[in-house]
Structures are given as C-alpha cells and as structure tokens.
Amino acid sequence: MKAKKLIEVALPIKEISAESVRDKSIRHGHISTLHLWWARRPLPVCRAIVFASLVPDPLDDNCPEAFKYAVEMLLNTELGKLHYKPYKDIPYTSIVDEMEDNHRNRLMMFIGKFSEKCQENMKACKSTPPKEQLDEGSLIKWENKNNPKILRIARELIFVAYQSDKRPDATWEELHAEFDKLYDAIPKAETALYELKDRHIETDKVKQLETELQTAIEAFQNEMPSVFDPFAGGGAIPLEAARLGCRSYGNDINPVAHIIERGSAEFPQKYGKPIVYSKEEFEKLYGEEGIKMAQEDERGITFDGKAYHIPNRLAFDVEFYAKKILAETEKEVGYLYPADEKGNKPVAYYWARTAKCSNPSCGAEVPLLKQFYLANTKKKKVYLNPLINGTDIQFEIKKGSCEHLMGWNKRGNITCPCCGSVTSVDKVKEQSLNHRLNERLIAVIYDSDHGKEYKLPNSDQIEDSKKYYDIKYLPKEEMARNSGGGDTHPWGYTKWCDLFTNRQLHVINVLIEKLQALTKQLPQEEYSKTVKTYLSMWIDKALCFFTSFCTWHVTRETMNNIFARQAIPMIFDFVEANTISGTTGSLSNMLDWITLYLKSESIIEFPSFFANASSGEMNQFGPKELAAAVTDPPYYDAIAYADISDFFYVWLRNILNKEYPITFATPKTPKTEECTALKHYHNDNEQDARKHFESKLTEIFSAIEFQTSDIVSIMYAHQSTEAWSTLCNSILGARMNITGSWPMDTEMMGALKTDKAFLESSVTVSCRPSERKGFADFDEVKHDIRQLVKAEVEKLYGLGFRGADLITACFGQAVSVFGHFKLVETAEGDPVSVGQLLEFARVSANQSQVDNVPGEPQSKFYYGWLQMNGMKESSFDDVNKYTRVGVNVEIRQLRQDRLLITDGNMQHLATAEEHLGNNTTWGTQPSDYMISQVHRMMMAYRMGNQVQLLKLVRDLCPQSDAPQWRVLDFLGGHLPEGKDLNDVKGILASAEMLRQKCKETAVPTEGALDF
C-alpha cells in the first residue's frame, strides 16, 4: 500500500484562499497581464494543489521513512524553526485549538502560514493588508515565486517523495546527496553558457555549452515527477508545476490558448536569460537606439567598456523591436490623430452611434446616448449639454451635475430630443441591419497635469475621423452568437471586422505590415519566432482597447476593454483610444505589461511542454507515465472559449500562420471538439449539449486515468447540481473516485458572500483510480452521506464558507461515498443516478445548515420555512404540512407571535418590520426568540439607531461565536433581495467593527459608528 498524498488528508485552505484572493489584484509581472484568457486560476491555488498532489502525508503509516526525514531536516532547519512551526492555536477558528507540531502540520505551514502579525490581528478582529497576511516562508506567497531557498526546499521534498516511492530502501542521506548533485549542476551550466560572449552566434563552443545545460536540466527532470494539465488555458497550472521543478505538460485545444501558454510557461523560461554582447556585435545589431536603451537604468544593462551585459535577452529584444514597429507606425499614421491648437495629442475619442428619428417630419440623426456624463467622479463632474436647433443636435461641454438630463436611449428605444417622438428598438435595429448605425465623433479626451480633459472635436479631427481607407486585411469571419449574454447580431454586427472603425482597421493593418517587414529581416530561427510571437501578442493586447465596442468608465475616467464581460454586448457609445499615444490601453502601455511579465517569469529554469490538441489521446503518454494530473476543465457552459477567442484568432492567424502552420490551419478556432456544454452547437438542445460535455470529459479523464500513477486533482467553480453531476459522472465513468474535496476562495469578494449568482470559491477534488465494488442500498448510503455532509457543513462554516459555496463544497464528499459501489439502488430496485445523489447531498447540506442555526422551535420554523419557500405567499395547507413534519410548533402561536402573516387562505413569513410591528421590547433580551433578537438588530440598523444597535450587540452577541451572528449569516444566504437582506448585509459588513466598539466603550454613545 502506498501512502495517501497530502491533498487527500489536509490542506491549509484558509491560507491558500487568502493569498488567492490577493492574487486577483496583483498586476506587475503577473501571468494574467501577459494576455487575456478567461477563467484563470490564481497561482497560489495552482502551486498548492500541484505540491500537495505530489507529496505523501507524513503521518500516513505507509509514508516512506526518507520523506519523513526530509520534512524533519528541511522544515526544521533554523529557517524552518522560525517559519514552519505550527500555530499555537488555529487562528481562524473561534475555538482555541492547539495545533500539534507534527510533520503533516509542518508541511501545511510550508505551503502557507499566516504571519505573526496577521494572527495577532485575527484575534483582535482587525484586518491585515493582503501583502502581509502570509508569513514570508510560505511557498504560495507571491513574493516567493522566484525565491531560491524556498523553491529548493519544495523541489527537494518533491524529489524525495517521488524517489522514495520508486525506491523505498533509499535513505534520506542518499537521496539528499543525489538531489544536490543533480540540482547544482544546472546553475553551473547556466553560468557557463550565459557568460559566454556573443552566444547568439552559433559556434561549436556555444553548441557545446547549450547541450551541457540541456543535459543538466534533463538529468534533473528525469528524476522528478511529470505533471499534466489537459485543459491548460492560460497556462497557470503548468507554470506552477515547472516552478516546482516537475516535468510539466499542458494541452489546450484552442490555438490562442496555445500561444498564450507558450508565451507564459515555455519561452520566458527558455529564452528570457542573460546575454553578453561584445561592443561591436551589440552596436551592429541594435545601433543608436539600442545604445540609448542600454544606457537607461531601468533595464539593468551594464557596459564594461568592451561588452554589454543584458540581464534578459528576450525582454530586451521584444521591447527593442516593438518600439521600432511603433515608431514606424507612428510615422505613417500619426497624422490621423491631430493635436489641438496647443499641440496636445488626444489620448482617446468619444463616439456615439446615431439613428434616424422615425417621425417623417423630423428625421433627426440622434446620438444614442443613455446619459451625458463624460466624467462623474466624487470630485469631478463634466457633461455634454445638448444644444438643439430644429433637427440639428450639437453639444457643449459643461462642468457640474447633469442629473436633470434624461438619456435619449433606453434599451435601444430612442426619444428624439428634437420632436419628442419615440423610435422603437425594432425600428432602430431595422436601420442598423440595413446599413449599420452611423458613428459620430462627440468629444476628444486629453491627458493633462490635472487629469483628463474633455473638448469638442475641432474640424480637422472630425475630418480625419471620417476619412475612408482601403483595408488590405479585413477579418470577415462570422462571429458566433454570444452564448454568455449580450449579442451584437440583431444589430447587424456579425463579422469580427464589424467591431472596428475603418480608421482602427487601417491602423491595425499598418502595424501588422510593419511587424511583418521587420521580423522578416531577423534570422529565421526558433528564437526569432519567439520574439515575433510576443510582438503579435502585444498587438492582440492593444486590440482589446482598440475597438468600437470599448466603453468609457465615467466614474473612473478610464477605458473598459472589450472583454469587460466574457461576451460582447451591443454598445451605443464607445471610446477609440489613440493607440499610438502612451495612455492606458495604448501600444506602449501594453508593451510595459509584456516586458514586466518576461522579467518576472524568466528566472525559472524549466520550460513546460505544450500541445495544441484536444485532450483524451490515450497514446500521448505511456501507462502511468505521469505522477499527477492537475487541471481546471471548462465549467459546463459558463464560457464559450472557442467563440470569443476568435476575436484574437482572426488577427493572430494572419500574422503567425507561417510560424505556426498547424496551429493556424483553420479559418476559425476549432469548435466541435471543445469540451463545453454549449446549446448552440447542438441545435439548441440542452440534453445533447450536456451529453457532449459529459462524454468528452469522460474520454479525457479516462485517458488520464490510464496515464497517471497517483493523483488527479480537478478544480471546478460551477454551483449548479447539473454541472456537478456531469463532472462527477465523468470522474466515476473514468474508473476513478474522489478521495479529497477542498473549497477555496479564489475570487475577489466584498466583506460578505451572499451573492447567490456565482461561486466565490472553487472546489478542488482529488481523485484516484478505483474499483467500484458491489451493490448498495440508497437508504444506507443516504445515512452515511447525511453524517458526512453534516460534519463537512460544520467544518466549512467554521472556516468561513457560506451559502451556495458551502453547499457545493459538500458534493465531493457525497460522491466519494457513492463511488465505492458499482450500483446504488432504491428500495424499489431502481438505480440511483449521480444527479439524484447530489440533490440528496444538497438537501442534507441545507438541512444541516438549518439544524445548525441556533434557536428555539419558533425561530427554527422561520429558518426552515425561509429556506424552503423564501418570503413567498403560501397556502394554508403547506404551512400545516411543514409544521407537522418539520418543527414542533402550533400555527396559532406562530400567527400570534407575528412570525407568519395571514391573508385569507394564504400566508407568508414576516419581514423584520412585520414581525416587530410597534412592539418596542421584543428581541431586546437574551431570553426572547432568537429571530426576534436578530430582527431587532436589523431594525436598529435600518433606522440608523447606532446607540441601540451597539447596545444590542453588547447585550446579546459581543463575541464572534455568539449564535446571533450565525443566524445573520444564514439569513444573508437565504433572504431574497430587499430591505431585510440589505440590513443583514450591512450588519455583517460592520460586524467586526461593532464587536470591537463594544469592547472599547462600555456605554454606547451617539456617533460611535459610521456605516
């Protein structure tokens, strides 16, 4: 028997969550800033999951001795003593729990540990800046992604785990010595190659040193486990697997994803390395411009009189050539964006589409404006003031509020400002379908010392905006109709080229022409292809801010890129950036993001290997060749990857088809093999879409099961039972079972997690090949599941999970019980499906939540009823049935207590206001109904009565584990939109502050709080 892997028994999910939420706001050098890809996983989760899938649980009886030793030695050194000693008590639970100092806990602390400061703050109910939350020894901390000490420990632990699995008799000392030898050979070989002058010229010496480095890397990686991600997307998981020293593989069916992956996790690690040029060579290659760049401090280039030392060859080249292209493009198209009278260049143009008023005696061409602000921040208000003269519509730009002005466009219906008549949205669409809507330049935006400035366009600017250009390369491919909401098709915008103004198309064409001309001059080798790939990604990035579907964010005074959502909705007013200026979203701004990424991810020695292919190929790897598969499959129908990525594909294909002939062989990205449940590819049939998703997923998981020796870890972030049952069916269908299940916060969130529309956490399940044996009776299985789910709900609640996140997190546990058996049957002998099972798990989890919410029967009735029926009217019979089955209370009593409000034969649950009515004492004493106490707090909050609210908190619930808080949490997850929910959210958002204030002031006074 082999030991269980850490991921099957324990994970520091609070710590991973904290760093993952932080990850979403990290920008400089972060993978997400290299190129847009949808639904990226945060790096800390990926790093933690890969690591925990590869190392055994040190407390497992079968854990190899050598590994236990490795933990002892590596996490117990001077450095380790400081950082990896477990918490005295687990800081995020309200109960003070001892955390034993054992090897498993040390390993957990190595993955992620809250800093001393953060632990102190948690106890004092204070928040800690995201950057300071984790201890500096944590593997998953952003600052440690290139930390040689920490990476060395992680890699050695993985090495020892992998080797001792293969060679149980090997001792720690032997393995430690082997690791050192293999590992230390790499930097030696690197130094020899990277210090060699003019290594860009292929001499025998260069070839020899390159081979030596390659050999050293291979010798090391041959002894490390292989990790595969069959749905690699933006490449986060392979990037992290390689960071941990593993041989890392990734597939994606999507050509755009493939290019991004290579740009993220192959090229920087291969080519983003130091180079030394002799003076002559450098000057020959880069001329005056290059010398100038070398002299600027920011690139860290040194010149010793004879040679230039460049820290990152790839970052330098990409920047150098991009700047060249930009300068040449500017020469050719700069005049299209003329300066104002003072010589200031505009940074962006504000346009509106226009439609003709359908009143035949008017016919005004009306700008389709929904509102008139150009800037609407706290400190600055600027708007367009309409000047109407007959059917002529002009504007002036004014400062101040324009709340008095009603927009002319309401969901596409226009109210004419000249004659007042309404043109219906259908009529407007008709015009748009016939000849598309006209576009009118309304304002020009400038950067100035005191922020953005808005001006009316001058005649040159209007003239230039109207010029027509012949476009050589026009992407005329059809856009798929957006499945993710928002659709431009009914308006006649059906081709990718329809998303750009003619001037934009012209500029893009010039850019591409310059790029092609320049890269043709570079030596035809793999390295030049790499440089060209980044130059293409750079144009791609700028395109996101260079369409006629980018909007202006008036409260931030910035541009939204076209993918503010995961679909392209119809837009009536848009902003055209002056992409050759230096502003946000411009080419030079985008270049900065790319070079920042290159500099930040080039230090790792190990490139990943990517295939642009649909996964599921049995022969891609040998049987059990992979140690682990870690992946993040598409979430059912949440994102139509192939459809939206065509936005990039149609341009990339034009630029890179020679370099990547197979990747860009088809006119559009491949659609039919994509593993998603999109109805529009299955004649709008939901069942067929689901079947397709499930069978693709099963095929892919089956191949992985065949190829993987240990763990398959799958991340999933969809909350519907439907999506989960397809995922679980595929896991079981591929002869695996779930052995661990971990929810982790991965999205940015407000103080409160009550938005039911999406999950803020993703769930990672670890799976293993498993034999399903025998038959089971559903009733028995139900019993086990109920127990498991109950325990899980309690544990996860303690860890801060709420609402849909909490329920979904129980699915993995439920399936693991089910997956032991070949067949589970009902008493009638009918087979039970995974869907039925998950429905049962959901009900059990809901029930456990109600069971766990404190209160006397009357309050319990309230919770249970709310969970089942919400605040809707229900018939008398329903209520009767519920009280009989559920809780032991008299209906009469419920009415008297005004918890149920009756109207004829119908009744509904009382709102806080209905329940308390004019009564002034209910809910003020600890002996009152729990629900009354909470309603009292809600009403105090609603009335802004701070003194009373503080008094209630002090008298009823001064501690964070007081039951009232749990009731509030529950209500927050179950109340419908409305006043009650707002109150609950408000109180929860200030809960910490309220409790703190109670401690500080014995007697609450007016003005103590500021909501």
Ligand SMILES: C[S@@+](CC[C@H](N)C(=O)[O-])C[C@H]1O[C@@H](n2cnc3c(N)ncnc32)[C@H](O)[C@@H]1O
């Ligand atoms: C949720 S995303 C992965 C995101 C990734 N973990 C990241 O952090 O960027 C799922 C990916 O699966 C890819 N995909 C869909 N069907 C596929 C198939 N049949 N074979 C390989 N990849 C596929 C999609 O193109 C998409 O990039």
Ligand SMILES: [Zn+2]
């Ligand atoms: Zn009119």
